[in-house]
Amino acid sequence: MSTPPVFEGSDGRFVATQLARGPWDPNHLHGGAPAALLMRAFERLPAPDGLTVARVTYELLRPIPVGPLEIKAEVVRPGRRVQLLEGSIIVDGVEVVRARALQVQAADAGAGAGESTPPPLGPEHGRPPELRVPHHPMFAFDAIEIVFVVGGWGGGPCTAWFRLRSPIVAGETPSPLQRLAAAGDFGNGISATLSWDDYLYINPDLTLYLEREPIGEWICLESQTRILRDGIGVAESVLYDERGRVGRATQALLVAPR
Amino acid sequence: MPVRPVFEAIDGGFLATELASGPWDPHAQIGGAPAAMPAREFERVPAPEGLVVARVTYDFIRPAPIGPVEIHTPPPPGFASRGH
Numbered sequence A: 001m002s003t004p005p006v007f008e009g010s011d012g013r014f015v016a017t018q019l020a021r022g023p024w025d026p027n028h029l030h031g032g033a034p035a036a037l038l039m040r041a042f043e044r045l046p047a048p049d050g051l052t053v054a055r056v057t058y059e060l061l062r063p064i065p066v067g068p069l070e071i072k073a074e075v076v077r078p079g080r081r082v083q084l085l086e087g088s089i090i091v092d093g094v095e096v097v098r099a100r101a102l103q104v105q106a107a108d109a110g111a112g113a114g115e116s117t118p119p120p121l122g123p124e125h126g127r128p129p130e131l132r133v134p135h136h137p138m139f140a141f142d143a144i145e146i147v148f149v150v151g152g153w154g155g156g157p158c159t160a161w162f163r164l165r166s167p168i169v170a171g172e173t174p175s176p177l178q179r180l181a182a183a184g185d186f187g188n189g190i191s192a193t194l195s196w197d198d199y200l201y202i203n204p205d206l207t208l209y210l211e212r213e214p215i216g217e218w219i220c221l222e223s224q225t226r227i228l229r230d231g232i233g234v235a236e237s238v239l240y241d242e243r244g245r246v247g248r249a250t251q252a253l254l255v256a257p258r
Numbered sequence B: 001m002p003v004r005p006v007f008e009a010i011d012g013g014f015l016a017t018e019l020a021s022g023p024w025d026p027h028a029q030i031g032g033a034p035a036a037m038p039a040r041e042f043e044r045v046p047a048p049e050g051l052v053v054a055r056v057t058y059d060f061i062r063p064a065p066i067g068p069v070e071i072h073t074p075p076p077p078g079f080a081s082r083g084h
Helices: A032-043 A139-143 A176-184 B032-042
Strands: A007-010 A013-016 A051-060 A067-077 A082-091 A094-105 A144-150 A158-164 A199-202 A205-210 A218-226 A233-241 A244-257 B007-010 B013-016 B067-069
Touching: A013 A032, A032 A051, A032 A067, A032 A082, A032 A094, A032 A139, A032 A176, A139 A144, A158 A176, A176 A205, A176 A218, A176 A233, A176 A244, A218 A244, B013 B032
Parallel strands: none
Antiparallel strands: A007 A013, A013 A067, A051 A094, A051 A205, A067 A082, A082 A094, A144 A158, A158 A218, A199 A244, A205 A244, A218 A233, A233 A244, B007 B013, B013 B067
16 A cells, blocks of 8 residues: 555645644644645756756745645746746635745856765664644654654754655655755754743744755754744754755744744 | 945936945946845835844845846735734
8 A cells, every 4th residue: 555645636736635734733734745845846847957956935824724725836037057936835716835946056066165064863863752742644743754863852952853754745756855845844843942832933934955955765954943032033954864964944933822 | 425325216216336236247236235225125014013024035036237226025925814
């Protein structure tokens, strides 16, 4: 039997399954699921040889319900060395996510200054979090495996490895970039410093920066949430794959009493 | 004598002066100059009390020349009040 997918469908029309659900509301998706689906749409657009994704910014405009959605993506600024892509997820005619991806030509081999920073302790040394899960199934744990090598869930700065168990789209193996997008939205969740019962710390955006193309199935986040008094919550994660550092993920946070 | 500005207000927009020019091409602006202009425009867009800027992302789509420029702030897609 094949593993159930996060999204069913094709050609721009999909149905988000319960495996896409986030923790805040059983009817709404985790940001990592649409982030991965939009990354897949960006990967399918035409790009000149040698161009690679340097940055993706997602505006998570509205809650995304479990159920049918449309996805669109286009090249808004074509180029030989730099391209700008834009994509949207639309539910019942309303735009719920907008994303822009920047593709740039990979750096000349002679200009690089060496290899990436080595990865943290590997996932084989990790342990699953001890956590009260609000509902099942959901994106965290059911669609994506999570193991901690430093710290634990919701205990401040921590390091955890993520591996998608489920295909993003039925019948397809997720690409490393889709895996990175799926994991990249977990920084605020894993490194939270506020009580889940008392506070919202939800992210209206997500920005991924890539320093090289990721490889493999496992993506690691070394995450920290900063919330200054009267300031703005920001969750920041350094991203790794099994070979080493690949980039960063940043999320602005709405922090409010529940 | 007043300090010369990076942008001068002209009819229908602004004039980027040579003080806006960047290192790559004497006719093109450094990113910081146009980045500061939209920031000034964003500050004028009405916002509910208590909202502050959390993030600005700039896409430098093409070189911005020294000379006249217009600034547009198209209506945003809008966040839902619920949850956000």
